[in-house]
Amino acid sequence: MTWGRRAGSLRLRLLGATLVTLALALTGAHVWLGGLFRDHVLRQFDISLTQQLDQLTARLVLDAQGQPQIDPNRLTDPRWARPYSGLYWQLDAMGDDDQLRRGVLRSRSLWDAELRLEADALANGALHNHDSTGPRGETLRVVERSLQIAEQPQARWRLMVAADTREALAAVDDFNGVLAASLVALGLLLALAALAQVGVGLAPLRKLQGALQRVREGRAPRLEGRFPAEVQPLIDDFNGVLDRNAEVVARARTQAGNLAHALKTPLAVLENAARQSTDPTLAPLVTEQVALAQRHIHWHLARARAAATGHLPGQRTPLAPLLDGLLRVMDKLHAARALDLDGGDVPADWAFAGEEQDLQEMLGNLLDNACRSARTAVRVRVQREGAQLQIAVDDDGPGIAPEQRAAVLQRGVRLDESRPGSGLGLAIVVELATLYGGALTLDSSDLGGLSARLTLPAAA
Amino acid sequence: MRILLVEDEPTLRAQLREALTSAGYAVDEADNGRDAHFLGDTEAFDAVILDLGLPVLDGLTVLKRWRDAGRTMPVLILTARDNWSEKVAGIDAGADDYLTKPFHWEELLARLRALIRRAAGQASPVLRCGELQLDTRSGRVTLGGQPVTLTSHEFKVLDYLMHRPGAVVSRSELTEHIYAQDFDRDSNTIEVFVGRLRKKLPPDCIETVRGLGYRLVAP
Numbered sequence: 001m002t003w004g005r006r007a008g009s010l011r012l013r014l015l016g017a018t019l020v021t022l023a024l025a026l027t028g029a030h031v032w033l034g035g036l037f038r039d040h041v042l043r044q045f046d047i048s049l050t051q052q053l054d055q056l057t058a059r060l061v062l063d064a065q066g067q068p069q070i071d072p073n074r075l076t077d078p079r080w081a082r083p084y085s086g087l088y089w090q091l092d093a094m095g096d097d098d099q100l101r102r103g104v105l106r107s108r109s110l111w112d113a114e115l116r117l118e119a120d121a122l123a124n125g126a127l128h129n130h131d132s133t134g135p136r137g138e139t140l141r142v143v144e145r146s147l148q149i150a151e152q153p154q155a156r157w158r159l160m161v162a163a164d165t166r167e168a169l170a171a172v173d174d175f176n177g178v179l180a181a182s183l184v185a186l187g188l189l190l191a192l193a194a195l196a197q198v199g200v201g202l203a204p205l206r207k208l209q210g211a212l213q214r215v216r217e218g219r220a221p222r223l224e225g226r227f228p229a230e231v232q233p234l235i236d237d238f239n240g241v242l243d244r245n246a247e248v249v250a251r252a253r254t255q256a257g258n259l260a261h262a263l264k265t266p267l268a269v270l271e272n273a274a275r276q277s278t279d280p281t282l283a284p285l286v287t288e289q290v291a292l293a294q295r296h297i298h299w300h301l302a303r304a305r306a307a308a309t310g311h312l313p314g315q316r317t318p319l320a321p322l323l324d325g326l327l328r329v330m331d332k333l334h335a336a337r338a339l340d341l342d343g344g345d346v347p348a349d350w351a352f353a354g355e356e357q358d359l360q361e362m363l364g365n366l367l368d369n370a371c372r373s374a375r376t377a378v379r380v381r382v383q384r385e386g387a388q389l390q391i392a393v394d395d396d397g398p399g400i401a402p403e404q405r406a407a408v409l410q411r412g413v414r415l416d417e418s419r420p421g422s423g424l425g426l427a428i429v430v431e432l433a434t435l436y437g438g439a440l441t442l443d444s445s446d447l448g449g450l451s452a453r454l455t456l457p458a459a460a
Numbered sequence: 461m462r463i464l465l466v467e468d469e470p471t472l473r474a475q476l477r478e479a480l481t482s483a484g485y486a487v488d489e490a491d492n493g494r495d496a497h498f499l500g501d502t503e504a505f506d507a508v509i510l511d512l513g514l515p516v517l518d519g520l521t522v523l524k525r526w527r528d529a530g531r532t533m534p535v536l537i538l539t540a541r542d543n544w545s546e547k548v549a550g551i552d553a554g555a556d557d558y559l560t561k562p563f564h565w566e567e568l569l570a571r572l573r574a575l576i577r578r579a580a581g582q583a584s585p586v587l588r589c590g591e592l593q594l595d596t597r598s599g600r601v602t603l604g605g606q607p608v609t610l611t612s613h614e615f616k617v618l619d620y621l622m623h624r625p626g627a628v629v630s631r632s633e634l635t636e637h638i639y640a641q642d643f644d645r646d647s648n649t650i651e652v653f654v655g656r657l658r659k660k661l662p663p664d665c666i667e668t669v670r671g672l673g674y675r676l677v678a679p
Binding site: 076257260261262263264265267268269271273275276290294325326328329332333335336338345354357360361363364365 | 469471473475479485513539541542543544545547548551552555556557558560561562563565574578583
C-alpha cells in the first residue's frame with residue numbers, strides 16, 4: 001500500500017470533478033456573455049442604421065419631374081460619398097404589379113453595384129432588417145422601410161440603408177478575446193484554489209498516514225493526534241482495534257504463563273518424590289520425563305509468546321535499561337563465580353523494535369549461557385548499523401568448536417549434559433530473532449570463548 | 461543455620477522441609493505471604509526460600525517490605541516463573557538468588573550454602589580457622605587434615621561460629637539460628653554443645669567472652 005496510489009486517486013477524483021465543473025461553467029459563461037455582447041452590439045448597429053434611415057427618409061423629396069431625389073450634399077456622413085466605403089443606401093421603386101425596380105436612387109458609395117434584396121410586402125413605414133452581401137462580398141446589415149410619398153400616393157418605395165458589419169463584429173471578436181483571456185485567468189485561479197482546497201481537505205489523511213507509519217515503525221502504540229470530526233471516528237475505532245489486539249495478546253500471554261507455572265510445581269513435587277523412591281528405575285524415569293515435560297512447556301510457552309507479539313505494531317524497547325537489569329540478575333545468579341560483567345556503554349536512545357519480554361528472553365539466554373561458560377569475564381557490545389542493532393555477547397570460556405555451532409542452535413541440544421538448563425536457550429533466541437527478521441550467529445571471541453552475535457531491528 | 465521456607469504447595473513444602481532438615485538446617489515454614497512477612501520481620505533467619513505466587517500477599521511484595529524495613533537476610537526466590545523479566549523484577553525487589561521450578565536439590569542446596577556464606581562475608585566454600593576446616597559442601601570438619609566427628613547439633617554450632625570467625629556470638633543468637641521457632645529452646649543446651657565441641661577441638665579455640673557470648677579464634 002502506498003500513499004501515492006490510493007490517496008492520489010482520491011485527490012485526482014476531487015480535482016477532476018472540480019476542474020471539469022469549472023471548465024463547463026466558464027465555457028458556458030463565455031458563450032453566454034459573448035452572445036449577449038454580440039446581440040447588444042448588433043442592436044446598437046441597427047439603431048444607428050435606423051437613424052441613418054430616418055435621416056435619409058427626411059431628405060427624400062420629389063423633383064419637378066416627380067422623380068425622387070436625395071441631395072447628397074445634405075448628407076453629413078462622408079462614407080456615403082466614398083466608393084465601397086461600407087455604408088450604403090438605395091431606393092427601390094415597387095410597382096403595383098410587384099414590378100421591382102432596383103436602385104432608382106443609390107448612394108455614391110455603391111458606385112456601380114446595387115443592393116439586391118428580395119421584394120417583401122411591408123406595411124407603409126414599417127422597418128425590416130436583413131442580412132445581405134455587399135458589392136465587395138462583405139457582410140451587410142440592412143434596414144429597409146416601405147414608403148409612400150404624399151404627392152404620389154400610387155407609388156411605393158423601398159428605402160434601405162446597409163452597413164458593413166465587419167468593424168462591429170471585430171469589436172465583438174475583440175471582446176470575446178478579452179473575455180476568453182479573463183475567463184481562462186479566472187479558471188486558473190479557481191483551479192489553484194481547488195488544488196489548495198483539496199490539499200487542505202486531504203491534509204488530515206496525510207497526517208493519518210504519518211501516524212500509521214509511526215505505529216508501523218514502532219514509534220507509537222496508537223494513532224496519535226486529533227483529527228477532523230469526519231476522520232476522528234475512524235481513528236478512534238482503529239485505536240480501539242489496536243488496544244483490543246494488545247489486550248488479547250496480553251491475556252493470551254498471561255494465560256499461557258499461568259498454565260506453565262501451574263504445571264511446574266507439580267512437576268517439581270513429582271520429581272522430588274521419585275528421587276526419594278526406593279524403586280531404582282522410577283527416579284531416572286520420572287526425572288527424564290519431567291525434564292522432557294519441562295522442555296516442552298518452556299519451548300511452547302516461548303513460541304506462543306513470540307508468535308503472539310511478533311506482529312504487534314508500535315513496539316519500542318529501550319536497550320540500555322533492559323541490559324542493566326539483566327546484568328544485575330546475572331551478577332546475582334552467578335555471584336559464586338565473581339565474573340567481570342561488562343555491559344559497555346549503550347546510548348540511551350537505542351531501542352529494539354519489538355516487545356520487551358522477547359528482547360529480555362533473547363538477551364537473558366545469551367547472557368546466562370555466557371556466564372555459565374565464562375571463566376572470568378563476559379562482555380556485551382552493541383552497535384547500531386542503519387535500522388539494525390548488533391548485539392555481541394562474548395565470554396572467555398572454552399568456546400564452541402566451529403563444527404558444533406550449528407548443532408547448538410537447534411532445539412534441545414546441549415553440549416554439556418551435566419549442567420543444568422533445558423538446552424533450549426539458543427534455539428529460543430534463534431526462533432525469536434527470526435520472528436523479528438533478525439538472526440543469531442556464533443563465532444569465536446577475541447576474549448577466547450564464544451561470541452554470540454544477535455542482529456535485531458532497531459526502533460527509530 | 462535457620463531457614464525460612466515460604467511455599468504454599470503443601471507437598472512440595474513437605475519435601476523441601478525434609479531435604480533442608482536432613483541437610484542440617486533448622487526450618488521455619490509459612491504457606492502464605494502474610495505469615496511469611498511476619499516471621500521474616502520478627503525472627504532471625506540465615507536465609508529465606510521464597511515462592512512468588514503466594515496467597516494473601518505475593519512474594520515480591522513480602523520481599524520488598526522486608527527490604528524496606530531493613531531486613532538483610534539472604535533471600536532465594538524459588539518459583540515457577542521463569543521469564544527473564546520476572547527474574548529482573550525479583551532481583552530488583554531485593555532477592556539474592558533466583559531458582560526456577562522444577563529444580564535439582566543439589567543446585568538448591570548449593571545455592572543456599574553459597575548465599576549464607578556470602579552473607580557472612582565468606583568467599584570460599586571451605587571455611588578455615590587455623591588448623592580447623594569446615595567444608596560447607598560436604599559438611600566435613602577436619603582438624604590438621606584429620607576428620608572430626610560431630611553430632612548434628614555440635615555441627616550446627618560450629619558451622620554458625622565458623623561463618624563468623626573472630627566475632628562475638630551471643631548464646632541467644634546461637635539459639636535463634638540453630639533451632640526453628642516452634643522448638644523448645646533452652647540456651648543451657650548451647651553451653652552443653654559448646655562444652656562438647658571444646659573437647660573435640662583444640663583448647664581455647666572457642667573463647668567465652670564473659671557476659672557477651674562465644675568467639676571462635678585461631679588456636
